[in-house]
Amino acid sequence: MKKFLKILEITAWVLATAGLFVLLGFTTTEHNSEVCKKYIIHIDYGKADVLVTESDIYTVVRSTGNILKGQQLGSINFERIEREVKRHSYVANAQAYMNLEGDVEIDVVQRQPMLRIFNEKGESFYLDGMGNLMPLNPAFSARVLVASGFIGEPFSGKDCYLADSVMKKDSLEFHSVMNNLYRLSSFITNDKFLKAQIEQIYVEPNGEFELIPRVGAHTILMGGADNLEDKFERLFVFYRMGLSKTGWSRYNVINIKFKNQVVCSKI
Secondary structure, three states: OHHHHHHHHHHHHHHHHHHHHHHHHHHHHHHHHOEEOOEEEEEEOOOOOOOOOHHHHHHHHHHOOOOOEOOEHHHOOHHHHHHHHHOOOOEEEEEEEEOOOOOEEEEEEEOOEEEEEEOOOOOEEEEEOOOEEEEOEOOEOOOOEEEEEOOOOOOOOOOEOOOOOEEEEOOEEEEOHHHHHHHHHHHHHOOHHHHHHEEEEEEOOOOOEEEEEOOOOOEEEEEOOOOHHHHHHHHHHHHHHHHHHHOOOOOOEEEOOOOOOOEEEOO
């Protein structure tokens, strides 16, 4: 008897499961035959200025052969839409899907420009928070830190300077200018005071850095991109204890290159 009941229980479970799959298959087929009534594009800009718009994203969607509105849901290639949108110069990530109402949604995360670079070749481009290079947008401009001077590295959409690669020159190991710019601009951007105070980085012929502040008539000699915490801590102390008493126009140069020192001069 127990064996018979067990067989009935298993049979009922199998039939219920099969029925569920049939129902899901029917629902999916019915849903796929419906047309998309509308599409919604969400763009997460983070803390950055606008570089890509909903219109830009829809242009990419159209290039994949999908029009979305009025298109049968089953014929929409969501995988291709995601892949092509992710290839856009200003897109960090993207997801395309159909919601419960049968509408198409595309979620986009914009890349975050951190530094605008003017190199020796006359090129100008952005470096983002992930160490990737980005082209300028002729329609929009990002208000970010600027770097200029002796920057020999050219623009390439394939380069990523997040990894601190080491190059060799004259038998000495040194970090490339772009790697050091990434480290320095990251430090400045992630500090509230420095982000508000520093507006430009100038690269000297020897690869060392000068900082140009918004407030004050001085320049800051950084040296390399090493010991950043220590260097900026000394700068903070000098701003708080020194310039607050002597005035912001007393010195033309503040040198924080050397350990345990802040050397000031008036030219």
